Amino acid sequence: MSKDKEVLYSELSQAVLEMDEERSVHISGEIVAEQYDAYEAVVHGLADGMDRAGRLFEEEEYFIPELLMCSDAMYAGLEVLKPHLKREESGGRKRVVIGVVEGDTHDIGKNLVKIMLETSGFDVYDLGRDISPQKFVDKAKEVGAEIIAVSTLMTTTMDAMAAVVQLLHEEKIKDKIRVMVGGGPISQSFADKIGADGYAANAAGAVRLAKKLAGGA
Amino acid sequence: MTADQMTPLERFSAYNRGDPIDRLPCVPIVGNAAARVIGARVSDFRGNGRLIASAQVAAYKLFGYDVIRVFTDLYTQAEAMGAKVHCPPDETAYLETPALTDTSEIDRLAPANPYRDGNLPGHLEAMKIALDQVGHEVSVTGAMTGPFTNASFLIGTEKLVRLTLKDPEKVHRLCEISLQTNLRYARAMMDIGCTPSLTDPMSSSMVISPGQFKEFSFPYLKRLIDFIHTRGKTVTLHICGKTSKIWGLMADAGADCLSIDNEADLLEAKQKVGGRVRIMGNVRPSEVMLQGTTGDVRAAVVACLRKAYDSPKGYIVASGCSLPTETPLRNIQAMLDTVREAGYPVNMEQLERGINHE
Numbered sequence: 001m002s003k004d005k006e007v008l009y010s011e012l013s014q015a016v017l018e019m020d021e022e023r024s025v026h027i028s029g030e031i032v033a034e035q036y037d038a039y040e041a042v043v044h045g046l047a048d049g050m051d052r053a054g055r056l057f058e059e060e061e062y063f064i065p066e067l068l069m070c071s072d073a074m075y076a077g078l079e080v081l082k083p084h085l086k087r088e089e090s091g092g093r094k095r096v097v098i099g100v101v102e103g104d105t106h107d108i109g110k111n112l113v114k115i116m117l118e119t120s121g122f123d124v125y126d127l128g129r130d131i132s133p134q135k136f137v138d139k140a141k142e143v144g145a146e147i148i149a150v151s152t153l154m155t156t157t158m159d160a161m162a163a164v165v166q167l168l169h170e171e172k173i174k175d176k177i178r179v180m181v182g183g184g185p186i187s188q189s190f191a192d193k194i195g196a197d198g199y200a201a202n203a204a205g206a207v208r209l210a211k212k213l214a215g216g217a
Numbered sequence: 218m219t220a221d222q223m224t225p226l227e228r229f230s231a232y233n234r235g236d237p238i239d240r241l242p243c244v245p246i247v248g249n250a251a252a253r254v255i256g257a258r259v260s261d262f263r264g265n266g267r268l269i270a271s272a273q274v275a276a277y278k279l280f281g282y283d284v285i286r287v288f289t290d291l292y293t294q295a296e297a298m299g300a301k302v303h304c305p306p307d308e309t310a311y312l313e314t315p316a317l318t319d320t321s322e323i324d325r326l327a328p329a330n331p332y333r334d335g336n337l338p339g340h341l342e343a344m345k346i347a348l349d350q351v352g353h354e355v356s357v358t359g360a361m362t363g364p365f366t367n368a369s370f371l372i373g374t375e376k377l378v379r380l381t382l383k384d385p386e387k388v389h390r391l392c393e394i395s396l397q398t399n400l401r402y403a404r405a406m407m408d409i410g411c412t413p414s415l416t417d418p419m420s421s422s423m424v425i426s427p428g429q430f431k432e433f434s435f436p437y438l439k440r441l442i443d444f445i446h447t448r449g450k451t452v453t454l455h456i457c458g459k460t461s462k463i464w465g466l467m468a469d470a471g472a473d474c475l476s477i478d479n480e481a482d483l484l485e486a487k488q489k490v491g492g493r494v495r496i497m498g499n500v501r502p503s504e505v506m507l508q509g510t511t512g513d514v515r516a517a518v519v520a521c522l523r524k525a526y527d528s529p530k531g532y533i534v535a536s537g538c539s540l541p542t543e544t545p546l547r548n549i550q551a552m553l554d555t556v557r558e559a560g561y562p563v564n565m566e567q568l569e570r571g572i573n574h575e
Contacts, residue, residue: 019382060422060426060459060462062426063422063423063424063425063426063429064378064423064424064425065378065379065381065382065425065426065429066382066426068375068378068379069379069382069383072379130303158503158541159543184423184458185502185503187504189504190503190504190508193508
């Protein structure tokens with residue numbers, strides 16, 4: 001007896017929220033077996049679970065360890081669903097280049113934003129950590145990205161963020177590529193000061209911001 | 218503006234007794250900004266205790282703040298235990314590779330020998346030189362990374378925080394061996410007359426929950442602080458970010474002074490733990506000290522004073538975290554100037570009028 005797809009999506013969301021990697025794989029397998037839509041399962045199951053985990057994080061019910069375990073469960077499910085995502089649904093997506101600035105190797109925040117963006121329908125090009133301003137710009141040009149997302153957790157590396165915006169101006173492509181910044185020491189006032197297009201305080205906010213920026217680009 | 222009438226040691230000892238003082242203690246947490254005072258490059262500090270001492274003593278003499286803290290980065294203990302640290306030419310060093318790639322290697326770890334391993338000998342040398350030069354007038358502390366944070370540098374932060382849920386026993390083993398390094402390093406510091414100053418960013422409630430803090434960080438901090446207390450030293454404990462839910466535990470661990478990050482509120486700190494411990498903080502290191510004007514610094518110091526000048530166990534005007542290397546020296550001066558202007562007892566009304574007339 002097959003389960004209704006909405007029931008499966010909701011169970012998948014719950015498995016992510018409860019950090020249950022095995023269950024996430026199992027339910028994703030059921031969804032594939034039932035030939036339900038994989039993209040819907042990502043959005044209403046996996047991403048929904050991460051979204052709820054993000055809200056628990058904002059409410060200080062969940063902390064970084066829980067969020068990482070949720071993301072492990074999410075990735076495990078994504079591996080199962082990925083081969084079944086239909087081409088046209090992944091076509092025409094907006095592209096984001098993401099990375100942690102030069103001098104900083106803390107990437108928990110960046111990884112979470114990356115996961116949330118991916119499950120929200122963005123194609124994300126992850127440069128990793130300790131990335132020079134020039135590399136952000138070069139990659140964005142290469143892949144035709146609409147958005148560059150730059151993160152840092154350290155006050156010592158904030159100037160590199162301003163350099164990314166500066167480089168885009170120098171290459172006269174600032175009007176084509178939006179820059180969003182985030183991370184512990186960053187604030188809206190800092191984003192304004194360096195001429196970035198937006199600031200997000202957390203991963204869920206980063207997704208909202210990216211959608212807004214991509215829509216307006 | 219009145220010049221200081223007391224040395225930092227005289228000021229602290231009078232403040233602790235409840236006797237009159239010339240002004241409140243003030244500690245801009247200068248860190249690598251001291252390099253700019255003597256025109257050195259940050260990477261020149263590597264293994265060069267003499268240069269670290271000369272920068273920190275010069276910065277102390279220039280501003281006249283109340284604690285010298287020998288610091289280059291958070292990784293010195295982990296580095297002495299096998300982690301690899303990347304040193305840009307003129308910026309604060311950062312962790313390149315943790316000491317271990319996998320928890321199966323934990324048995325290979327040994328506590329560091331502070332007289333031999335990594336840059337610990339250089340730091341001890343810096344403390345010794347600073348004490349010889351100005352130890353008669355100011356307390357010299359050595360930055361020390363807390364056991365839980367150091368454990369995160371041994372295995373990698375993401376791995377460690379996953380282990381708190383998946384394999385707690387491994388976390389305890391990493392914290393225990395980190396603690397053994399802490400105890401040896403603390404003993405070496407105190408043998409030359411220096412005091413460890415504890416920093417534990419990964420214990421922040423922006424990283425782990427208060428419950429995880431209690432389980433994985435608190436027991437080791439308490440043992441470390443208990444040991445430091447056996448030598449008659451007082452302990453300042455700094456945890457970055459949001460910490461209001463763990464202030465009680467930080468005090469239970471034995472900390473004499475809590476250094477409050479700018480993500481937390483000083484008024485709340487005073488109300489919650491001000492009756493148990495001294496508090497210090499929390500002018501914003503980046504928005505105010507790095508990017509602000511001297512007027513912004515003055516306003517921020519006055520705002521901190523308004524919240525905490527009358528905290529029952531005492532209050533130290535300070536930055537909320539280590540200052541960025543490029544913090545303008547005039548802003549550090551402005552912090553001290555405002556504390557001198559405030560005098561003691563602090564007259565808030567007069568200070569706030571000063572702001573309005575600018």
